[in-house]
Amino acid sequence: MSDCGGSCSTCTDGECRDRLPPGMLRVYDLDQEVADGILVYAEVYKADGSWRLHPAVPGLVGKAAELTTGRVFAVIFGPAELKPLYEALFSYGVDTLYHMRDPKAVYSPEPYADASADLCRRVLPAAFLLPATPQGREVAPMIAARLDAGLTADCTSIEADGRTLMMTRPALGGNISATIAASGFPQMATIRPGTFPDPVPEAGRKGTVVSLVLRGSGREVREVRAVEGTEDVSEAKVLISLGNGVRRRESVDAAFRIAALIGATVSCSRAMADRGWLPHSRQVGQSGKTVSPDLYIAFGISGSVQHMAGVRAKRIVSVNRDPDAPMNSSADKAIIGDADAVLRSMLRSLEEGLDGGVDLS
Ligand SMILES: Cc1cc2nc3c(=O)[nH]c(=O)nc-3n(C[C@H](O)[C@H](O)[C@H](O)COP(=O)(O)OP(=O)(O)OC[C@H]3O[C@@H](n4cnc5c(N)ncnc54)[C@H](O)[C@@H]3O)c2cc1C
Numbered sequence: 045m046s047d048c049g050g051s052c053s054t055c056t057d058g059e060c061r062d063r064l065p066p067g068m069l070r071v072y073d074l075d076q077e078v079a080d081g082i083l084v085y086a087e088v089y090k091a092d093g094s095w096r097l098h099p100a101v102p103g104l105v106g107k108a109a110e111l112t113t114g115r116v117f118a119v120i121f122g123p124a125e126l127k128p129l130y131e132a133l134f135s136y137g138v139d140t141l142y143h144m145r146d147p148k149a150v151y152s153p154e155p156y157a158d159a160s161a162d163l164c165r166r167v168l169p170a171a172f173l174l175p176a177t178p179q180g181r182e183v184a185p186m187i188a189a190r191l192d193a194g195l196t197a198d199c200t201s202i203e204a205d206g207r208t209l210m211m212t213r214p215a216l217g218g219n220i221s222a223t224i225a226a227s228g229f230p231q232m233a234t235i236r237p238g239t240f241p242d243p244v245p246e247a248g249r250k251g252t253v254v255s256l257v258l259r260g261s262g263r264e265v266r267e268v269r270a271v272e273g274t275e276d277v278s279e280a281k282v283l284i285s286l287g288n289g290v291r292r293r294e295s296v297d298a299a300f301r302i303a304a305l306i307g308a309t310v311s312c313s314r315a316m317a318d319r320g321w322l323p324h325s326r327q328v329g330q331s332g333k334t335v336s337p338d339l340y341i342a343f344g345i346s347g348s349v350q351h352m353a354g355v356r357a358k359r360i361v362s363v364n365r366d367p368d369a370p371m372n373s374s375a376d377k378a379i380i381g382d383a384d385a386v387l388r389s390m391l392r393s394l395e396e397g398l399d400g401g402v403d404l405s
Contacts, residue, residue, distance in 0.1 A: 344383035
């Protein structure tokens, strides 16, 4: 009989499997002398019939690999059909992958938290990183409570000082950025999607897969339905972002029509969300979402520090009537003009299919 008494996530019929998979220890007390490596919660989802990694995961794995001198562990939950994702996780830097087999393939917070906590007790990671997605935000505090570990939620940056993580997040209502170090292990953090760039994948990189059976809990989630009409700005590749300088209500409709034509998503500044023309779920910034699109087109956004805290765009185009607006200095291209008028003319050019009407290069 093993140390766990037959109650861990690897147990079947009340008995622990005698042979522990590679990377696992028979030590159940989180031990500061031993804790090493970083565990990443590799969230997955199903779209168009196939399983995918949440877009936040590659960046998290890449950052974990950068921060630790130990192993990078990852845990995924789901059915056997997740196998095609193994290769991608290894290519981003995962060394040991724990696949919690969940044949029902429905996210269920309690068993996921139980299994993650069991895994931490055996693997003893120095840190456990989760994406600050709705799933990560729900399951992380449950895991932390089971481990009696500290959790820094909604981080916008993490760095390492040896095995100690320096985790930065907005605090005191967002008025300051606090850098927090946990006093115990594992050091847990949820990190906003889009915070870290995707690492360059290393083709053919190998790792170890450990497959475990997920134990159920008394409760089960039968079905998860997405709310229709919501778009996640943090996943968008092109964003049309509206700020206080957009004065006409019909410009919001124009932005959505442009977005539909060019495959973009509409986001906004807090001033625009506070005005009620767009929901706060589309707000970019310190108290909103972190976005990392290839192109961010800011219409009438000043570029406040709080707004730019959420902008990790490859390229920025700013439309602002004030040449000295801070957004213009962060932008690759600045169009000095009226936001409503530029939106109108952009839509007209696209709808009329004018050659060269809109040049975003
Ligand atoms: C704790 C805290 C957290 C915050 N979190 C966030 C956050 O997450 N996201 C966020 O966005 N803000 C946040 N803010 C608010 C932030 O400080 C700014 O107030 C906000 O970003 C301003 O939004 P804006 O740039 O759209 O509006 P404004 O500051 O009003 O700027 C409007 C811009 O539009 C230009 N303009 C005006 N008229 C026109 C026109 N006709 N055509 C073109 N340009 C025009 C102006 O020159 C100006 O640059 C936070 C503030 C605090 C204190």
